[in-house]
Amino acid sequence: MRRSFIPTKPGSGMPSNEKYFWQERLLGAGFREYPKDIPHRDWFFDIDAGPIIDGYSPAGNAYAVAACKVNGRFDHAYMITAQVLAACWPLPDGSLLGTRFLSSDEHAPYLGEANMLFLLTRTPVPGVEIRTGGHLPGLVYLTFLFYFGIGAGLIFSAIRGLWRWRRDRARISVPAERLQFGLWVDPAGRGVRVSSGGQSTPRGFHDPACADPA
Numbered sequence: 001m002r003r004s005f006i007p008t009k010p011g012s013g014m015p016s017n018e019k020y021f022w023q024e025r026l027l028g029a030g031f032r033e034y035p036k037d038i039p040h041r042d043w044f045f046d047i048d049a050g051p052i053i054d055g056y057s058p059a060g061n062a063y064a065v066a067a068c069k070v071n072g073r074f075d076h077a078y079m080i081t082a083q084v085l086a087a088c089w090p091l092p093d094g095s096l097l098g099t100r101f102l103s104s105d106e107h108a109p110y111l112g113e114a115n116m117l118f119l120l121t122r123t124p125v126p127g128v129e130i131r132t133g134g135h136l137p138g139l140v141y142l143t144f145l146f147y148f149g150i151g152a153g154l155i156f157s158a159i160r161g162l163w164r165w166r167r168d169r170a171r172i173s174v175p176a177e178r179l180q181f182g183l184w185v186d187p188a189g190r191g192v193r194v195s196s197g198g199q200s201t202p203r204g205f206h207d208p209a210c211a212d213p214a
Contacts (some may be wrong), residue, residue, distance in 0.1 A: 025053055026036070027138040029079045033057040033065050055105035059089070062115075066122040081120065086143035088116060 020035040032055040042055045049057040061080050068077035089097035093149040099112025124130060165172055174180070 001187035018076075024137075025054060027142060028054065028056055028083065029137045030061040031080075032057050033060055052166065062119060070125055070128075070129045072124045072128035075131050078132075079137055080135050082140045084116070086140045086154075149195045167204075194195040 017031065020037075021031045023030065023036065032041075033046065033049050033052050034055070036055075041052065044052050046052055046057070050059050051057075062084050065077055065080050065084060068074070068080065087098050091097055096113050096116060099116055100109065103109050103112040120173050
């Protein structure tokens with residue numbers, strides 16, 4: 001049984017992997033940590049793979065992006081990549097907040113981002129059949145709803161607070177009003193600059209550890 005999963009040429013192992021491991025649910029799509037016919041392997045914690053969620057291994061599917069692209073399965077790679085990028089929480093400066101949380105800020109702050117860069121830039125091997133297609137899983141839309149829901153909630157809260165302030169302006173006392181305004185101007189200006197000017201300078205360029213030894 002084990003030998004049947006060992007590919008003899010590029011792309012030849014994908015049909016077996018797809019048959020026994022590929023899974024599509026209402027919210028997610030990807031490869032299972034264990035074959036479908038093994039019971040009680042949907043919700044648990046594995047010492048190597050980490051949390052197994054509805055049969056999926058988040059860590060394993062991150063690496064599956066590279067495997068799918070190398071074997072020409074862009075239909076699978078598209079769906080998995082969309083979920084991986086949504087979970088990584090991209091920021092306006094081009095960094096990935098999710099991978100930063102999983103990296104050691106003291107010893108290897110860019111380990112997660114470097115890993116994702118490697119996985120997302122793999123290309124198909126020569127001679128492999130390219131298959132395109134796929135769709136956005138529900139998890140991607142749910143993640144976007146979470147992202148923009150937080151932003152919309154903050155904007156709504158600010159507008160509501162401004163409306164209440166204008167309504168009850170005569171009765172509201174704002175301590176250190178000019179100081180508070182000044183403290184808000186600087187981060188607001190930085191946000192406008194980042195959003196309008198593209199990526200900002202990565203933190204690593206200012207890190208002494210990244211400086212030129214010469």
